Amino acid sequence: MSTTGSPAPQTGSRPGGRSARVRAAVHRAIKELVADEGGEPLTIPVVAARAGVHATTVYRRWGTVGELLADVATSRFSGDIVVPNTGSLRGDLERYASDLAKDLCDPDTLALVRATIGTGGEQGAAACRGERRQQLEAILERAQARGEHSPTLERTTDAVLAPLYYRAVFTDEPLTPEWAHTLVSHLLPD
Amino acid sequence: MSTTGSPAPQTGSRPGGRSARVRAAVHRAIKELVADEGGEPLTIPVVAARAGVHATTVYRRWGTVGELLADVATSRFSGDIVVPNTGSLRGDLERYASDLAKDLCDPDTLALVRATIGTGGEQGAAACRGERRQQLEAILERAQARGEHSPTLERTTDAVLAPLYYRAVFTDEPLTPEWAHTLVSHLLPD
Numbered sequence: 001m002s003t004t005g006s007p008a009p010q011t012g013s014r015p016g017g018r019s020a021r022v023r024a025a026v027h028r029a030i031k032e033l034v035a036d037e038g039g040e041p042l043t044i045p046v047v048a049a050r051a052g053v054h055a056t057t058v059y060r061r062w063g064t065v066g067e068l069l070a071d072v073a074t075s076r077f078s079g080d081i082v083v084p085n086t087g088s089l090r091g092d093l094e095r096y097a098s099d100l101a102k103d104l105c106d107p108d109t110l111a112l113v114r115a116t117i118g119t120g121g122e123q124g125a126a127a128c129r130g131e132r133r134q135q136l137e138a139i140l141e142r143a144q145a146r147g148e149h150s151p152t153l154e155r156t157t158d159a160v161l162a163p164l165y166y167r168a169v170f171t172d173e174p175l176t177p178e179w180a181h182t183l184v185s186h187l188l189p190d
Numbered sequence: 191m192s193t194t195g196s197p198a199p200q201t202g203s204r205p206g207g208r209s210a211r212v213r214a215a216v217h218r219a220i221k222e223l224v225a226d227e228g229g230e231p232l233t234i235p236v237v238a239a240r241a242g243v244h245a246t247t248v249y250r251r252w253g254t255v256g257e258l259l260a261d262v263a264t265s266r267f268s269g270d271i272v273v274p275n276t277g278s279l280r281g282d283l284e285r286y287a288s289d290l291a292k293d294l295c296d297p298d299t300l301a302l303v304r305a306t307i308g309t310g311g312e313q314g315a316a317a318c319r320g321e322r323r324q325q326l327e328a329i330l331e332r333a334q335a336r337g338e339h340s341p342t343l344e345r346t347t348d349a350v351l352a353p354l355y356y357r358a359v360f361t362d363e364p365l366t367p368e369w370a371h372t373l374v375s376h377l378l379p380d
Contacts, residue, residue, distance in 0.1 A: 041255060117307050121304075157356075163353075166348075169315065186348075
């Protein structure tokens with residue numbers, strides 16, 4: 001079961017070592033299982049079997065399926081969208097909204113968001129938001145630095161981020177770039 | 191296991207009979223299990239045990255946990271909010287938004303929405319939307335009949351419904367009535 005006489009430490013193990021391989025296998029198993037809709041309920045033994053690792057390893061490292069999903073979502077949704085820098089607030093927000101729309105359209109991404117929301121509680125929800133808040137904040141701060149009048153982060157979240165997530169998660173309507181742009185037009189009227 | 195020689199038909203069984211009692215027990219079990227956050231993964235055997243019914247009965251009637259959650263969500267979110275009729279579009283939308291904010295603030299409601307999104311796929315998502323679309327449509331149509339200028343259903347969904355669901359499901363920020371009213375103010379500027 002163990003390659004050495006004593007269990008590998010959870011921290012300090014070398015990158016590319018056993019710990020990293022287990023993490024990669026478990027993350028891959030989660031993504032496959034989540035993408036397989038009519039599949040069996042997501043439990044630690046099911047994930048472990050798919051990943052080819054011992055269930056106890058998964059329990060020890062992640063504790064619950066919810067925490068595991070939150071971990072996968074965090075690594076999936078952090079740094080996934082480059083903050084655009086087009087020179088104008090409108091341009092930045094339009095690019096940002098259409099990039100996010102495209103990302104959320106991906107069936108595997110959407111399945112991961114839904115599964116993480118379903119079992120990850122607050123932690124899972126935070127993982128699905130990823131760095132969106134910081135990304136929007138960066139766009140708004142840059143606009144202010146240029147002297148542009150910019151809405152608050154709360155207002156931008158309500159007007160742009162919320163409809164993108166709502167439409168992706170709760171409806172089967174398409175997230176077209178045109179529609180994403182209209183969200184920005186309503187936030188920043190001429 | 192059966193009260194008669196042959197299995198009771200799924201449809202046509204008398205209200206208040208065995209079929210209705212099983213449904214009530216299973217719905218109650220789901221609500222309890224979903225509300226119990228750190229609990230075990232939601233599987234049919236776990237639900238059946240909590241409801242005190244045979245797992246085969248639950249499998250036969252609902253098939254999967256996803257379909258079962260969608261069924262519970264449908265009965266929970268249909269007809270739960272009375273469409274307000276205050277005499278003005280602004281008044282109706284403000285009442286509607288703050289009623290929905292209050293509803294989504296309830297931890298048990300939120301837990302049910304999250305769990306249903308997590309395992310119910312498109313069907314679960316539709317169940318969580320419930321009759322919101324029709325309710326908003328009724329408000330907008332009444333405003334038009336009064337001769338008020340009213341936004342489209344899509345625009346109202348993006349501006350009012352989406353931020354309420356996004357804030358409830360993806361963040362830990364409070365859904366105050368004041369905030370819900372500002373959503374309407376932005377949709378219907380003076």
